[in-house]
Amino acid sequence: MDEQSGEPQDFIRICPEKLSTEEVSELVVSPSCGAVSIFVGTTRNNFDGKKVVHLEYEAYVPMAEAEIKKILTDIRQKWPSVQHMAVYHRLGLVPITEASVIIAISSPHRDDSLEAVKFCINTLKTTVPIWKKEVYEKEDASWKENKECFWRKQEDK
Template identity: 75%
Template sequence: MGDTEEPQEYIRISSEKLSADEVSQLVISPSCGAVSIFIGTTRNNFEGKKVVSLEYESYVPMAEMEIKKIASEIRQQWPSVKHIAVHHRLGLVPVTEASVAIAISSPHRGDAQDAVKYCINTLKATVPIWKKELYEEDGYTWKENKEYFWKKKDNI
């Protein structure tokens, strides 16, 4: 194994519950001293409304293609990045459970941390995954990420 180990991407979009342990184990490498992880969870409130859960839908083939594009951009910007894992959950995600789990390994922490931040910000702005917030009293609202809205607006 060692340093000849080929860089890998682990992309999964499914209704399975996400695991921080799983994504971190996927990216561990003997040549890397850093694994940076981001876990996005459902919070219980939004602008004064009590959120009970989120529901995610996606056009999976296009979403996977967009995430692969993000991985490619990460590799161009941070050539030292070794492995990239991006798992996104679809369907109902209750409060405190994870909707997205990202892990990236690199020899040094700076590149892994910067790449994870770039990954989640770009994912929210470009990947066709839609979020529905379900509230305790007022029903629900389909949410479009602000980042996605502004990106579309700038392209018009």
Template identity: 55%
Template sequence: MSKIVTDILLTKDPLSMNNVISKISHPACGGLSIFVGTTRNHHDGKKVVKLEYECYSKMAKKQIQLICDDTRSKWPDVQNIAVHHRLGHVPVMDMSVIIGISSPHREDAISASKHCIEKLKANVPIWKREIYEDGSEEWQENKECDFGKT
């Protein structure tokens, strides 16, 4: 019997799709769902050249683990979950986050991966600064995040 895997990675190194696929692959699973978030080249009419991510690593990993646990409670057939998030500078078109989930059937894998990214954006203390072509920069708040809101 294959061991269930939860792989959480916060790194300044470029992310690897192949690494995520190897972490979530499971012999009983016919559905692998992967969400990839990349740095886009614009925001609010400004040309973005890169993003910079920072986090409180210990708290971020704890929150990601809670999201993975919650995901498994909602989709009990989910086998393996990988949540890899890049820190530091992430140039345009580079991957900033990869979420991979395996399940025996595609419907659960797809639904669970959507749930994971939405919960990550709303609950995990990872902060993003946009660096623009003109040299200016601005910290961006996740619209989904409710930190400090009353």
């Protein structure tokens, strides 16, 4: 990050490596901001009474990155005080308790960064082409579509 210029920066990473909350949060720290809001989405061990062993994520990375950039542009329009933003999403196998997605946003005051983080994760789930497969202990794996998914809403029309 360019501490000298103070220019707002966006960080997007879609990768198979384990994600670090500390690394992502450090990207958005700014001397002009009193708030860093973070969302960490982790793999839980159950879904609908079934034991989940792990999740697997796939994505069309160039399109996913472009969609995330659109979300960050929208955030800058809705919350102009937002300084730095980072969206990291993991691909491949994600074990129980590990992070699938980390979003960090800084702003001078907490309300803007908290609202922007919530907007970011909700919009990401509806528009970004990242697909999740749940692998269960005793049942066949299942590809999951987010309830909020943009494509599902279009099919329902």
